[in-house]
Amino acid sequence: MNESWRSAVSLKVKTEAETVAGLRxxxxxxxxxxxxxxxxxxxxxxxxxxxxxxxLAEELVQDVFTRAWHHSDRYEPARASVRTWLYAIARNALIDAERRRGRRPPVQPGEHPGDPADPDEPIETALLRHQIHLAVSRLTADHRQVIQLVHFRGLSLVEVAELTHLPVGTVKSRLHYASANLRLALQELEVLP
Amino acid sequence: MTGCDRYGDLVAGYGFDALEAAERARFEAHLPGCPRCREAVTEVQRLRPLLDLAGGVEAATPEPPAMLEASVLAAIPHTGTFRPRRRNRGEHPHATSRRSPRRRLVPVLAAAVLIAILAVTVPGPGSPTPAGFRLRLASSGLQPHASAVALVRYRPWGTQVDLSVEHLAPTRGKEIYEAWFVSPHGRMSAGTFTVGASGHVQVTLAAAAHRGGYRMLGITLEPDGLHPGHHGPNVLRTRLPT
Structure with missing residues (x-):
């Protein structure tokens, strides 16, 4: 990690910690x-x-920020990033929301904006999956495509080149940068160290 | 993740098991003597179980509705309504319940006065529509030609107001217009907006104001949008359906 990047990171941490302190x-x-x-x-x-x-998701987000406001004096920058802290709050809010939902009528088919998760899946696993989706969504369409073809469809670089009408060298390079950018995004989201 | 200069372009392909047999054999012959490439391959291979957990790369991340920010802000105590009082030594920073009786009365009295002012010549509750209540806001006299129509919809998180205003004086400098839900116990900001030379604006506002909790909907002209605690004069107002 070079010095300028290190100082940028510490500046960001300091700024976000100050933002939390400023909530009240x-x-x-x-x-x-x-x-x-x-x-x-x-x-x-x-x-x-x-x-x-x-x-329900809107209610939960509102609940998270209200809880963050109430408990901002408990935030310790040395122990966790703001993201980790907020997700810990979200986790608790989610448990409460799921308890409440247990007393509500089930959501009607067609109201879902996306596929609902397995309710029995641990929240931590759902959270990790969500963060990976976030990281993937930060990639360019070309990078997502090459990962989709290589990892999920199991194609070789040569097969991807034939399918996409690109030189093999371009596909090789694209997979290299897609991997590097995905790793960087996962590090920014604190999924990877 | 880059590997060495000579074989670095094979790292990702090897890590994803996407090299042709001859290339893979060449790279595997190189790996034992190159710690950089071995480390880079390990980093690529760590991505694969994470991608498996994601299950694909096509899933779009749902975007929050634009009004969610306003409802989050409205739900935070003191936000855009009353400034936190100055902290005294040794006192809990935000123990609003410890306010002196006189201090507690100030916002309540202010709201009561506002309601009393608004109640004069304010139009009655509007007609219900399938989507909510459509209300016409009347001028307070400060801007006699100003008018507005609000579609008020109660949501699980509070109230959404689709506001269409006409003939409002354009905002200048730091001025903003602010919409308020008003009750005998205080008032809650539903959001702010500015108006250009046309005097017309359509805006969607939101607040964590629940059905029956507020009596009036008003719009004030705030002289300084950076200091929302400074309450400007009322410009438009209407009663809310009970």
Whole structure:
């Protein structure tokens, strides 16, 4: 890790920790907005995948940020990143939401914005899957395609080249950069060290 | 993940088991003597079980609705409504329940006064539509030609307001218009917006205001959007259906 990257990371951590500290300060609206704009979409995506219901997912995201506001004084930057902290809150909020849903009528078919997750799957596994989806979604379409063809369809580089009408060298290079970018995205999301 | 200079372009293909037999054999002959390539291959191979867990690369991440940000902001105490009071030494930073009776009364009285002002000549509850209630907001007299129609829809998380305003004075400098849900106990911001030279704007606002909790919907002109605690004059208002 070079020095400039290291300092950029520490600056980011410091800034996010300050944002959390600011949740209960004079600029709480700005702090909440900053936190929401960084993590709101991915938390919503996780909630939708897990709950299979957009309305419940919205409630959950609102609950997460309200809990974050209430417990912001408990956040310790040295122990966890803001993302880890928020997902820990989301995990607890999700458990409560699933308990509540157990008392509600089931969601009607057709209301799901995506395929609902297996409700018996551990939340941690669902969370990991969601983060991998997030990382993959950050790749370009070309990079997603080469991973799809090589990993999920089991094609060789030569077969991918024939299928896509690209030189083998281009496919080789594309897989190389797709792997590197996927790894980088997974590191940014703290899935990989 | 790059491997060595000579064989680095084979690392990803090998890690994903996508090399042809001859190329794979050549790379495997190289691997025992090259720690860089071995490490790079290990890093690629760590991706594979993660991809298996994801189950594919095509799944799109659902995007949150635009109004969710507003409802999150509205649900945070003190947000855009009342500034937290200054902290005294040794006091819990946000123990609102410890406010002195006089301090507790200030927002309540302010809301009561606002309701009393709004209640004069305010149009009554609007007509229900299949999607919610359509309400016409009347001018307070500050901008006599201003008018607005609001479609109010109750959601599980609160209330969504689709607002269409006409003939509002354009905002200048730091000015913003702010929509409020008002009750005898306080008021809650539903969001802010600016108006251009046309005086017309359509905007969707949201707040964690639940059915029956608020009596009025009002729009104020705030002189400084960066300091939402400073309450500007009321411009438009209407009663909410009970």
């Amino acid at each position: 300060g004079r600029n709480s609206q700005e702090a909440t907005r900053a936190l929401y704009r960084t993590y709101g979409a991915e938390l919503y995506g996780f909630a939708v995948r897990r709950l299979g219901d957009a309305g």
